[in-house]
Amino acid sequence: MRLKIPFDSVGTFLKRESRFTGVVLVDDVETRVHIHNTGRLPILSEGKRVFLKRKKAQTRRTGWDLLAVEHEGELVFVHSGYHSITAEGIIEELFPNFEITREKKLGNSRLDFLVDERICIEVKGCTFRNENVAMFPDAPTRRGTKHVRELMRCVEKGFKAILLILVFLESDCFSPNEEMDPDFAETFWMARKKGVNVLIFRLKYDGEYLYSIGQLPICGEV
Template sequence: MKKQLFEIITDFEGTFIERLNKFLGVVEVNGKSVLAHIHDPGRLEGLLERGNKVLLKKFSSLKRKTEFEVIAVKFEEEIVLVNSRYHNDIAESLIRKGIVKFGESKNLTIRREIKFLNSRFDFLLKNDKKYLIEVKGCVLVKDGVALFPDAPTKRGARHLIELVESLNYGFNPLIFILIMRNATEFKPNESIDKDFSKNYFYAISKGVEVKKILLSFEGEKVYFEKFI
């Protein structure tokens, strides 16, 4: 059942011109070319392409190098959230609204950014059990198949192995795959990162649970659609 999770208010619509590096792009806003922060290190294949419409948020902090930040891309008939800043907020909403359930206990505690072994993981949850959770955002879809990653990720491959190791410390490890575009299934993207793909299937075989979560963004609100 579709359920509202989170609200993201954008300020401007612009036209994407070019990506200068992983985190910086040029966007045309009201007839002027401006620099915009890209909060996603992935390739964003097909999305951040010249001429595509993007939704932007404007910031006025003196600590920022750019006052604009790319939030989403209008692509075909979808608005695709491409800003990973919001992934953990969305994941926490999934937990707090009970869409992803963690036993019957009501005294669930939630902590973010937990150091474990050589990594930081997104969440530590505790009730009568303890859960270590890593969140991944997926924006690449081909022929109805959601694929992650869209760029090589040594960090992501390491996370999978350390989630397996967490079993020896009494954790229940999970991965949230937040799928930001319409898709019917999910697969690790072996053509981009063989190590991640190998570690993904190894992790599942050892008991790491994967929640493949289809989401949608309608320009202001993020919705849970279903598990796939």
């Protein structure tokens, strides 16, 4: 999977003004930027270099999207608006020539993807690391827990189910973040026992392309 997403400018991050708005110094001017990510993003701290993409829309309050932050020598892609198209590229490689449907309603559930009318897929993006372990979530997520439970219901109905995790920073393995959200962690391990397959893909951003460099194991299952 290789997706072209070039940045238009580089700035210095000053502060997160609200959930979706940050203040960045661009060419010595304080500029408001859109942060398309609901996580806490602890890697996004004052003084970090950030990479921006210009956006033009009359309904927007900001003219920039924050794409990535430079963290410990690498560019970490943090714009969750690209998760769906990134995941679709990976799914196309996993299941070539299969029908892929986005936002598919199945019973009372709405799935990120349904493949070949028999494989349920939910997608999560990971931008948090503790030492060398990628962890999700970085904030409590009732919605994320609900999605994993929906995958278990897919299995109960006779479908196959995949939790697809996109890891955007250098890591050795992945683990659910039990300290941050014990309910999600418990649901994650339960889903594994119920037959939900977990696929973890490491994504790298070089300032022009976002691309997959392979899969990561679940910690303890190396």
